[in-house]
Amino acid sequence: MQADIFCRVVDNYGDIGVCWRLARRLAHDFRWDVRLWVDDLASFARIQPGIDALSPRQRHGGVDIVHWSDAPDPALTARDVVIEAFACDPPAAFVDSMHRTHPAWINLEYLSAEPWVESCHGLPSQRPDGLVKHFFFPGFTPATGGLLREPGLSAERDALQTSVPRQESFLRSIGVPDDALLLRRNGARTVSLFCYPAAPAPALVQALAADPRASVLLAPQGVAPGLDAACQAPGAPRLVRLPFVAQPDFDRLLWCADINFVRGEDSFVRAAWAARPLVWQIYPQDENIHLEKLEAWLARYPAPESAQALIRAWNQPETGLTASAVAAALAPAGWQAWAAAARQWDASQAALPDLAENLAGFCADLAKKR
Incomplete structure (x- = not known):
């Protein structure tokens, strides 16, 4: 053709x-x-x-x-x-x-x-x-x-996710410094963030700072500019600004994260293939039509209610519920259920x-x- x-x-x-x-x-x-x-x-x-x-x-x-x-x-x-x-x-x-x-x-x-x-x-x-x-x-x-899904994607992802040395080598190659890698090695949660300007990113930082587990926050340069100031507060996550990378490396970045905040269509689908919890910021439309589309997806996505509440709060920042929703979604019971749901969602979609x-x-x- x-x-x-x-x-x-x-x-x-x-x-x-x-x-x-x-x-x-x-x-x-x-x-x-x-x-x-x-x-x-x-x-x-x-x-x-x-x-x-x-x-x-x-x-x-x-x-x-x-x-x-x-x-x-x-x-x-x-x-x-x-x-x-x-x-x-x-x-x-x-x-x-x-x-x-x-x-x-x-x-x-x-x-x-x-x-x-x-x-x-x-x-x-x-x-x-x-x-x-x-x-x-x-x-x-x-x-x-x-x-869209390339042949062999699951095998490549699994090989990276089961090897800490390979993850560190990759992350270092795209600009993650050694101190952030050391935090990951010592148990810090890795959060990737790619969002539209309206996203309540400061509320995410507030919730991560209050969580007993440390976090490394990976965000592209220029995205959510308020992050830099918010991450100066005591206990705030270690912010790492990364350059925009080629699509295969963006996929690997999502595979290395424990949770992915993504936006639009392309990064949303790639986060699904990461088989990790994801928070989708849908492209905003007039009269909040996008929220109807969000609900249609949530009706299919098998995540627990705490995760669904976070996704709704992330797309409606005016509610002021993001920080409390992050805390609830990261609580052990909800988090384990969400992680299992992410793997289930990946497997069900990959079978098609x-x-x-x-x-x-x-x-x-x-x-x-x-």
Whole structure:
């Protein structure tokens, strides 16, 4: 298959994070010829070293990368498959070229646990110009498109999680200093934090400071800037600021943590594959529609009520309940149940076909009907 994937960066790293993982998966494991169109190469470069933010055309990791500008190269026309990520609409000239090839046109939708997704997954939408677009929904059930997951991911994760020396070697390689590693070795909890600006990060620091177990808090540079001052208080967690890293290293970072605070879609799915407790900050939407989507996921996520209360508080900072919710979720009984639930959630989702596998099969079926 020859495919074009179109990505407009809205959520800084989530959109390109999903598209880059999908592009590599289709190119490497399914031997597709993939062109990835990206409008914001600067954000792309932060999560993938080697990307030139100023280059109109480049190749990286077996994928042809095109800067999606206002005036795209007219020579780049549609081929077998067109994937528009999150309803981003390909350029008009490119759509015109689709009338000649009639490719499998996929609208890769946002991830949702809402029940209606199952009935809409795979449905066609007939356009007045004769082209047909199909909706493809990632999800958590066999009736959806599944979640992105690379072959061998569980084995690689387990090998790292069962080896303290390997964890320390990795963490040192991305900038975690020796004093923080010593705290981990002596029993400190490792917390990774990747959040939106509205997250109640100071309340998290307050709760960790009050906990009898010490904590090491790992956060990307520039995220939650109030952390630096909050972590100066007595008993506060040891804050380590890390650079943005390539996606495989981000996965390993999540594997090394005891609990992962994540945001958006890409880091949420990767935290699930870490098989460790996670707190998801969902992308905020007008009229709090995102909270309905959060509840749909919580209805499926088997964590105890203390963990679910923390996830709700994290997404509603105005309630002021985050600090007390963190304390309750980290209490021994609740924590053990949450850790078991995280492993159960990973195993149940890993038993399903992954999104790239489902998508490749779906496009192959469409091609047979052309």
